[in-house]
Amino acid sequence: MIRRPGVGPAAAVAQRVRVAAPVAGSTKGSIFATLAIWVLVVFMIVPEGFEYRVVSAGMPTEGSPMSRVTWLALLGFGIVVVARRWTQAKALLRQVNPYLLCFVALAIASVLWSIEPSVTIRRLIRLLTFVLDAMALALLPWSTTRFQSVLRPILTIMLLGSIFFALTSPELALEHLQQAELIGAWRGLATQKNGLGSLAAMATLLWVHAWLSRDSKLWAVLIGAGSAVLCLIMSRSSTSLMATVFACILLLMLLRSPLALRRYMPYLIGVFVVALLLYSLAVLNVVPGLGFVLQPITVITGKDLTFSGRTAIWAVINEHIGYRPLLGTGYGAYWIGPVVTSPSYDMIRRLYFYPTEGHNGYLDIINDLGFVGGMVLLGFLLTYLRQGLRLFSSARAQGALYLALLFEQLIANLSESRWFNVLTIEFVILTMATVAMGRELLQQHVQAGALARALGMGRRRPGHPPQVGFRSQLRNRF
Numbered sequence: 001m002i003r004r005p006g007v008g009p010a011a012a013v014a015q016r017v018r019v020a021a022p023v024a025g026s027t028k029g030s031i032f033a034t035l036a037i038w039v040l041v042v043f044m045i046v047p048e049g050f051e052y053r054v055v056s057a058g059m060p061t062e063g064s065p066m067s068r069v070t071w072l073a074l075l076g077f078g079i080v081v082v083a084r085r086w087t088q089a090k091a092l093l094r095q096v097n098p099y100l101l102c103f104v105a106l107a108i109a110s111v112l113w114s115i116e117p118s119v120t121i122r123r124l125i126r127l128l129t130f131v132l133d134a135m136a137l138a139l140l141p142w143s144t145t146r147f148q149s150v151l152r153p154i155l156t157i158m159l160l161g162s163i164f165f166a167l168t169s170p171e172l173a174l175e176h177l178q179q180a181e182l183i184g185a186w187r188g189l190a191t192q193k194n195g196l197g198s199l200a201a202m203a204t205l206l207w208v209h210a211w212l213s214r215d216s217k218l219w220a221v222l223i224g225a226g227s228a229v230l231c232l233i234m235s236r237s238s239t240s241l242m243a244t245v246f247a248c249i250l251l252l253m254l255l256r257s258p259l260a261l262r263r264y265m266p267y268l269i270g271v272f273v274v275a276l277l278l279y280s281l282a283v284l285n286v287v288p289g290l291g292f293v294l295q296p297i298t299v300i301t302g303k304d305l306t307f308s309g310r311t312a313i314w315a316v317i318n319e320h321i322g323y324r325p326l327l328g329t330g331y332g333a334y335w336i337g338p339v340v341t342s343p344s345y346d347m348i349r350r351l352y353f354y355p356t357e358g359h360n361g362y363l364d365i366i367n368d369l370g371f372v373g374g375m376v377l378l379g380f381l382l383t384y385l386r387q388g389l390r391l392f393s394s395a396r397a398q399g400a401l402y403l404a405l406l407f408e409q410l411i412a413n414l415s416e417s418r419w420f421n422v423l424t425i426e427f428v429i430l431t432m433a434t435v436a437m438g439r440e441l442l443q444q445h446v447q448a449g450a451l452a453r454a455l456g457m458g459r460r461r462p463g464h465p466p467q468v469g470f471r472s473q474l475r476n477r478f
Contacts, residue, residue, distance in 0.1 A: 030141045036077050036133055037432070038154045043070060044425045045158055045199060047191045052172040071129060078132025085139045092138060095445065096438035097387065099380035100431070103420055104131060106369055106376060107331040114330025115343070123332035126422035130431045137432065138439035144398055145215060147436040148206050151429065152216075152224060155203040159227040162188025162196060166234070185236040194416060195425070197237025201244040201412070202429055203228035205404055208248050212255040213397040239415045247408035254392070254400035266389055272407065310359045310415060316346055317358045317367050328370035332422070335364075357421075361413030365420060377419055381406070387437050394444060402433050 048067060082089045093101070107120075107127060114120040137150065166173040166186045175185045175193055185193040207225035210216040216224075232241055250272065254265060320334070320343055329343070336342050338354040347354050358364040366374045384406055392399025409430060413419050418426045 033137045033140045034150050036074055037150050040074055041154050044428055045190050074133060075129045078136045081136035081139055082132055088139055092438055092442055095442040097380060097383045097434050099376055099383055100434055103376050110331045110369060113327060114333045116333040116336055119336050120330045120333050123422050130428055134432045134435040138435050142439060147432060152206050156224045158189055159203055159231050162231055165189055186234040193235045194237050196231055197235035197240030198426055200228045200232035201240040204232055204244050205247055205408060208251055209401045239412055243408045243411035246411055247404045250407050251400055251404040312351055313355050313359055314363060317363055321367050326370045327372055328368045331368050334367055357417040359415055361417045361419035364417040391437055391440055402437055405433050
């Protein structure tokens with residue numbers, strides 16, 4: 001074998017493994033996956049029937065025939081791709097965060113004790129659509145940056161459309177309620193200002209990452225990041241703004257920190273997690289005496305210690321949790337609209353308005369699925385963090401993006417309900433990120449096995465036939 005000067009045997013073998021690794025350049029099937037994700041994103045952002053004059057918080061079982069056909073088509077796409085690539089799908093599921101699958105199983109089981117089974121089933125259709133379409137994207141032709149290359153264009157299109165909509169039709173694209181925090185706030189193509197803020201927050205992170213990792217041209221970064229920051233500011237969503245600022249600082253630290261500090265990054269991230277958990281306990285008043293940690297946050301966000309009336313909402317929800325603390329009242333079965341027969345109607349009786357969500361993602365999960373659901377959420381977050389750090393050690397830029405998305409959501413869910421919420425765009429993006437991480441870890445697992453065999457490790461003993469398992473099939477199919 002002829003080697004180039006300075007290239008050792010191990011490096012030469014590694015080069016051959018990279019060449020023999022799963023081919024990502026093919027576009028077969030990738031266009032259909034991209035279109036499916038784009039349609040899903042659009043349907044998660046715009047109101048039913050593109051009707052902006054009357055945006056209601058009706059029952060989640062409502063929907064036009066067109067909407068139902070679209071959702072079933074998206075679900076069918078995911079089922080077909082996963083079924084046709086079942087061998088690869090099983091290998092992928094071994095790498096995907098297991099607590100995501102536990103949550104899906106728990107949500108399905110909650111139909112048995114749900115106070116609104118029809119609503120829970122409707123939410124489950126969306127939940128399964130998110131997971132299966134994310135898997136379909138990962139099972140079709142793949143590259144390391146596939147996650148962001150699919151999401152950045154459609155999110156930017158929606159933001160540019162929101163800017164145009166706000167400038168040309170302010171009577172539809174702006175909030176007109178008389179509350180101080182709502183007057184003049186943009187909601188763009190979304191149904192409310194917080195929805196536009198969440199969309200802009202995710203897009204800002206993706207474009208800041210593109211700039212830091214040099215994954216996109218400067219003119220595209222300026223357009224994308226500029227539109228995202230403009231919508232983030234004009235939405236006047238203080239929660240999204242604060243979460244984005246902190247997540248971008250973390251992203252900058254992860255990708256632009258001095259070499260001497262990089263070894264300490266896992267510890268710094270751990271400190272960040274502890275601080276967020278401490279803040280969460282203080283916000284929910286779980287541990288008396290932690291109120292002092294809220295003072296700096298209220299100064300930054302401009303909210304008082306009631307968090308714009310959220311503490312009153314949390315008090316009602318905590319009271320409801322006490323009725324079924326272990327398993328909750330069913331996935332998505334509480335917030336079904338201002339219906340007299342629903343327990344959530346207590347909001348109108350006691351607070352004289354209907355908030356449509358608990359404004360705390362942690363609390364809403366416990367309300368829906370009890371403390372069992374809360375433990376599943378905790379397991380999901382810790383496993384996501386562990387996988388993100390593992391990926392960061394081998395694919396620094398990509399791991400940093402997934403970690404930044406997690407921290408943005410850790411902060412945003414303190415005052416907005418986003419965790420496993422099928423009515424929010426963030427859950428679509430976080431589900432895609434979770435599955436994409438699993439896909440990258442699977443890729444590394446397969447390549448590591450191929451490298452070990454190429455270096456002569458784990459050779460079969462004489463007299464033993466060669467084993468042909470799922471790894472061999474993966475190398476041939478991915």
